[in-house]
Amino acid sequence: MNEQKDEKWLDELISGSIDTSEPKFDAEQWKQKHPGEFQALVEGGAILPRAGRFGVLSIVMRSRIAQVAVAAVFMIAVGLFIARPGHDRQPQREPDQWAKSPAEMVTSASLRMAYNRGGMEALEEQCDRAARILGQGSLSMVDLFEDLNG
Amino acid sequence: MAQEPDSGLVEAAAYGDGDSFTELCRRYYPAMVAIAHSMLGDRHLAEDVAQQAFATAAVKLRQLRQKEQFAGWLAAICRNEARDILRSRKPVCSIEDRPATGESDENAVCESVRAALKKLSASAREVVFLRFYDDMPYEQISAVLGISEQSINGRLRRAKKKLAEYLRRDGYGEARL
Numbered sequence: 001m002n003e004q005k006d007e008k009w010l011d012e013l014i015s016g017s018i019d020t021s022e023p024k025f026d027a028e029q030w031k032q033k034h035p036g037e038f039q040a041l042v043e044g045g046a047i048l049p050r051a052g053r054f055g056v057l058s059i060v061m062r063s064r065i066a067q068v069a070v071a072a073v074f075m076i077a078v079g080l081f082i083a084r085p086g087h088d089r090q091p092q093r094e095p096d097q098w099a100k101s102p103a104e105m106v107t108s109a110s111l112r113m114a115y116n117r118g119g120m121e122a123l124e125e126q127c128d129r130a131a132r133i134l135g136q137g138s139l140s141m142v143d144l145f146e147d148l149n150g
Numbered sequence: 151m152a153q154e155p156d157s158g159l160v161e162a163a164a165y166g167d168g169d170s171f172t173e174l175c176r177r178y179y180p181a182m183v184a185i186a187h188s189m190l191g192d193r194h195l196a197e198d199v200a201q202q203a204f205a206t207a208a209v210k211l212r213q214l215r216q217k218e219q220f221a222g223w224l225a226a227i228c229r230n231e232a233r234d235i236l237r238s239r240k241p242v243c244s245i246e247d248r249p250a251t252g253e254s255d256e257n258a259v260c261e262s263v264r265a266a267l268k269k270l271s272a273s274a275r276e277v278v279f280l281r282f283y284d285d286m287p288y289e290q291i292s293a294v295l296g297i298s299e300q301s302i303n304g305r306l307r308r309a310k311k312k313l314a315e316y317l318r319r320d321g322y323g324e325a326r327l
Contacts, residue, residue, distance in 0.1 A: 010310055013317075014282055017263035019193045022284030023200075025179035027172040034205040041208040042168045 106130050156293070157217040164212050171211070175204045178221060180283050181294045182228045188279035189232040189272065199235060203228035221293035266316035274309035281306055 014020075031038045104110055106127065114126040156177075162170035182200035183193070190196055206227050214223055267275055280291045281302075288299040295302065 006314070007310065010314055010317075011282075013259060013263050014267075014278065014313070017260040018187075018267070018279070018282070020184075020279070020282040020284065022180050023183045023197055025172075025176045027175065030172070030175065030201055030204065031168075033201065034208070037205040037208040038168060038171075041163065041171055041211060042166045044166065044212065 155218075156220045160211065160214065160217040160220045164214075164217075171208060174220065174224075178224055178290075178294070179204075180286060181221070181280060181290060182224065184279040184283040184286070185225055185228050185276055185294070186232045187283075188275045189229065190235060191268075195235065196232075199231045200228060203231045206231065219296070221290075222296040225294045262317055262320045263313070266313045266320070269316050270309055270312055274305060274312065277302060277305045278309050278313075 111123055111126065114122045118125070154173075156174065159170040159174050163174065179200055182203055183196045186196035186199035186203075187193055190199065203224060207224050210227075214220065267278065270278065277291070277295070280286050280294065288302055291302050292299050297305075
């Protein structure tokens with residue numbers, strides 16, 4: 001008996017010993033059996049482009065050099081933010097912004113704020129402004145205090 | 151659709167095309183059943199495992215970076231599913247699709263073949279099952295195992311030689327093998 005015939009006989013033996021008929025895939029049955037997984041596949045596809053963008057970012061961020069560069073840029077940005085001119089200063093505001101009427105302009109809080117802002121000059125200027133609004137253009141701060149104190 | 155390469159179908163499926171995914175399932179179902187069958191020795195259980203592998207693949211498909219390696223990736227999932235079954239229950243390593251009564255010579259030979267198949271290494275048994283599942287083409291076996299057709303041929307030849315040797319030791323086919 002030659003080798004080819006022996007091999008054929010062995011092939012027949014194997015085929016006859018185990019069920020090797022082609023299995024058929026039933027898609028509908030599978031979907032019913034695994035609805036969650038199929039739904040995840042179909043619905044998850046809609047967010048794929050977004051995931052792809054982050055995928056690119058994650059690939060870039062795998063590089064150690066990229067990580068160090070990002071860390072350096074972040075630290076420089078924080079340093080520049082802290083050291084920028086006028087970072088710790090309060091924004092200058094005109095007295096009109098917080099004192100709308102002459103009465104408000106001469107309250108103790110308002111006057112204190114004016115003094116803090118520009119010393120006696122600012123205080124006097126605010127009083128003059130209050131007096132101008134009241135129609136007494138020539139009234140000085142001293143006159144105003146005298147008037148207020150009787 | 152049947153002629154479309156795997157990578158195109160995988161790409162479409164990853165974008166939520168269910169039909170592309172079921173086409174992939176249809177294409178690789180016999181191979182996955184063969185792999186699970188070679189490990190579990192139970193055809194019906196193998197079909198369940200293959201279907202579970204597709205379910206896992208559906209969830210994890212977007213993690214697959216090299217779309218052209220879908221078949222190998224799916225086979226790895228299928229093996230893991232089969233291993234989980236083996237771990238979680240008493241191994242069903244007996245290849246007993248066709249119960250032998252032991253009455254006839256034919257059945258006795260079949261029993262010996264099944265016993266010989268059990269003695270083969272997992273990779274050798276896998277290639278035998280893949281090849282014998284409805285004469286699966288070498289091209290598909292190559293895609294699933296990730297090895298060349300020449301390597302498959304060599305592995306299959308060695309597996310058959312071993313099988314013949316085991317059968318000879320059992321006293322079967324002495325005249326022919």
